[in-house]
Amino acid sequence: MRKIAIMDDFLSSEHKDQIGRTAARLGFFVDYFARAEDALPQIDQYEIFFGHDALAVTSTAKNLRWFALCYAGVEAYLSDSAWANPDCIFTNSAGAYGVTISEHVIMVLLMLLRQMPRTQRRMANRQWHRVESMRSIRGLRMTIVGMGDIGTHVARTAHAMGAHVTGLRRNPAKASDPAFDQVCSMDQLNRVLPRTDALVLCVPATAETVGLLSRARIELLPEDAYVVNVGRGSAVDQDALMDALRGGRLAGAALDVMTPEPLPPDHPLWRTPNLILTPHCSGNTSLGYTRDRIVDMFLENLERYAAGEPLLHCPNRRRGY
């Protein structure tokens, strides 16, 4: 019997029914686990593992032929030591998170532009008092670094709301969504930053993105600019960002990703002004649409796997995403 181990902390009973029907039809038996570690005692039985936070599985399961990651970020699985079976197929779920992460970006950007945290603090103290000034997404010069699924969804909504959207990617000649008013290569970032009102970082953690938003680049941004990071915390020089926010060198920032995570209780980011912190939840599997997409992508690949066809959504291990 060919067996699949699946983590069920992001699945509804409807999802399990859906998976069960397809798996049975294709000749697979499914076991569910709450955590990856729970599958370890019997991991050699499984041909396929579908879940997350599964380095303990991939690094020990010699019989594993396909690991389907339900997340998009793959940096934990790039080294050879991550794989007990070097020929194991690896797929991720990039493409399932654009909707939820773009909704997070629009939410926190509007909260920053409209000074919502200040209004919330006043209202919490029952002080009925309007902020003096707000800004709008309409006419905002938005720069999006990373033009994949996430950056493209952010661009579409921002463009529809009237922003002027510049996108940056490694290969600007690649086809891009018409929501981007302008497309630049990554090496033009320094020229774009001085004309940026809101900088949105949607890049994976790779050697090239570590420290991307350096102290020097923060200084290239206008003083009334905003920074939103929903990619990986390693892209931002956090000390420089905190200095800029404390010194009024930036108008505000929203970090959903940071270093380290979870943030320790004594970390200075907690005390930084004009900063909206969220617990890496922008792309979490808490959104129904995201979970539906993850399951659909897995089942489409399961059909291909059973038919001996190449799988979709295979990250490039060398490139890192």
Place this chain on the structure above:
Amino acid sequence: MRKIAIMDDFLSSEHKDQIGRTAARLGFFVDYFARAEDALPQIDQYEIFFGHDALAVTSTAKNLRWFALCYAGVEAYLSDSAWANPDCIFTNSAGAYGVTISEHVIMVLLMLLRQMPRTQRRMANRQWHRVESMRSIRGLRMTIVGMGDIGTHVARTAHAMGAHVTGLRRNPAKASDPAFDQVCSMDQLNRVLPRTDALVLCVPATAETVGLLSRARIELLPEDAYVVNVGRGSAVDQDALMDALRGGRLAGAALDVMTPEPLPPDHPLWRTPNLILTPHCSGNTSLGYTRDRIVDMFLENLERYAAGEPLLHCPNRRRGY
């Protein structure tokens, strides 16, 4: 010398320059005041008044020939006693607030759908903990009551983000924006409410809208529905809304308008769960784009006024908007 009195609490120096140039060319002299009351001692000198909260002006200025309201809501100026000169022309600034109010609606709706207030409370206590579930604007069944400038801008953004948008207006045969997937007449509201995930109220205060969202209608909404009110507080039965939120009969609400305003410190709305309160700031003149539009609309009308042409943006006093 023909004279104009203008309140300047919503004007930049650029706006004043812009107004000054046009007024001078058309043969008008402009005086600025911080509050409407400040103009009262010399109000008989002025042919035109441009500002807000100006009932003291309109009800005493016998020589006033045109009152240009920089706000959209006109309910304070509908009675005969509001006008010392019954022939005074009355214009408002409906059309300047759609962008800012729709951005507020999208912001608070995303905050409700993504349980952002709960995340903010946890993060304020340095608790790194994700909420269990979020919902998306994508696929959301949004019902917008009132299809004017504000409702239309909300519909455009929500539609672009993937919502299914139903609009309700008095005359559904009137031309409407293609962002509305469906248009119904007001008397179909009771049939639409059970199929509504998010109800957005953008109606002016008129005899027909007082108590529009009654206790009986709140009970027609699904238990996981959300209510957003950016029109006038009088449209909502607040006691019924508070009961529904306390009893889990609704998932959440966001009120930017309420009764009374400002909300007294001992009012039970302050203590109502799953409720985002803001101090009637969604359409405030704090947004640069709004102020620009208000000034542009006033100057366009000033040209018409000087030429003896009919003015634009004249509310229908009988209809109430």
